[in-house]
Amino acid sequence: MCGIIGYLGPKSPVNVLLEGLKKLEYRGYDSAGLAVVKGKEIYLCRVKGKIKDLEANLRANPIDGHYGLGHTRWATHGRPSEINAHPHRDCEGNIVVVHNGIIENYLSLKERLIKNGHVFKTETDTEVIAHLIEENFSGSLEEAVICAVQSMEGSFAFACLSPLDPEKIVGARSGPPLIVGIGEEEYFLASDVIPILDHTRRVVFMADQEIAILSRDGLKFFDFSGQPISKVSTELNWSPLMVEKRGFKHFMLKEIYEQPQVVRETLSEALSLDFGEVNLPELEAAKDRLKECRQAVIIACGTSYHAGLIGQIMLESLAALPTRVEYASEFRYRDILISPEDLIIAISQSGETADTLAAIRGLKGKSGPLLAICNVPGSSLVREAELTLLTQAGPEVGVAATKTFSAQIATLTLLALWLGRARGGLEKEKAIEIMLELQRIPHRMEQILNNKERVENLAYRFSSYSHFLYLGRWISYPVALEGALKLKEISYIHAEGYAGGEMKHGPIALIDEKMPTLAVIPKDRVFEKMLSNINEIKARDGIVIALTDNQAELENHVDYFLPIPSTHPLLSPFLTVLPLQLFAYTIAYRLGADVDQPRNLAKSVTVE
């Protein structure tokens, strides 16, 4: 939520910041702004709206400078407006701040600062940071920041500059992510690596309670107590091409189409077919503890939670490991009994979701190994987990998660196979059977994506409906939840994901000809049961669209088909989710919705 970028180097900062903000826009897009410094002057431009509005404003009123800061906002305190857009300033307009997160004690700080004579101009919590720095400033920006952070509570990452201590950008992190990019005689400070990939792949991931000072003399780091610290830089293997649309209308569509390759890459090094083994070198050192675990507890939010529900079925079926799946946002407030024999699996695309991080932090010292399944190297989750399986999806820009979901379920499948073999419950022959089928999954995914006309036609046909039901049972239930989430978040149409067997306990009352049902019904152990649920809907004049590999047996029971290739029952989610993603995408596109940046959402939810 909110994207920050700072630049100090030989290039024109306005261009670097603007291009960077375009790549950060998925983190927030209700207002934007930037500030650049030229000599003793600060030039500022802020708008309500998107980066394209900021760009248009800058074209009409050009500004220039030598270094600067930019921000794209997802409002928390104060409505989206030009005045509330970042950067924010102190009383004299000499200190400029961009911020991501929430200053929880901002009201008491504001009261104190007003008593001391500070004048506030905005409704934001961010403005207190500028005034706090002003209050503590006596020539050194970093010293003022070190003093300011002592009185700030909450979760924040911010960057600031001041021509009173020129040619310098100072960043502080306590919660939301902040990274430093190191280029040729240039430095970047940003909320994530995506906006700097065009310039450099060398980055330093800042940890909590750390301060970075970027200046023409070099780069320095301090902790919040003011002690100098040394940090190591990392060379990323992500490329700038990965964050281009490459001919697709939207990032979401491109990312849907990347899924076969993502799964292929996830599997490529891991499957050892001759021996029926999965290679997960990241887990080897902890193998003894992992195979002795009593249960697994999966913690996640949103789409990652749905992947977790699929992981639960995999871990129970393949590894005979009792598994619970918990919403991080609920789990963190419960009095949960966790023991050192419990394996905790935190799943997060971004590795920065505030609820997921809070939930795992609450388990420190109580649980067994903490395994992160995450797509972002160097993220908070990765740094805090004992073990990590990095998903091989590459950067995901569309706010609606698609390829990271496939990467998560591919990784969970590998984990379940690995644990099944390590714990001794999974026969070599059964492992090989699943691994062989797993290898065919990318090709089967391509078959679906290359035949998208039927999904598109159905999406067009149903784009005027206001309510949808998504039904599934067993391993298709999480797919139904995920399909409904995709439709809701990008098209703003009401959609309910439900377990087929629960229909008769209430939701069946909703059924009429105005609420179509997408039934996820591959030929598996619950096929007949789902068929009964479909018949119950048809008996009440409901319209049913079936996603199935068994059209023959459904011929007279449903209204429309979305065919999928057959696969091993445990692997069907890799296939069934694709038509649902395309269905949601096509409806949203047809309705003119902003597919990559749906209203009210942000890609990574770094506030509670």
Ligand code: M6R
């Ligand atoms: O980065 P995470 O995987 O932790 O994010 C969790 C959710 O915020 C995320 O999956 C969200 O639900 C997406 N918008 C779904 O498309």
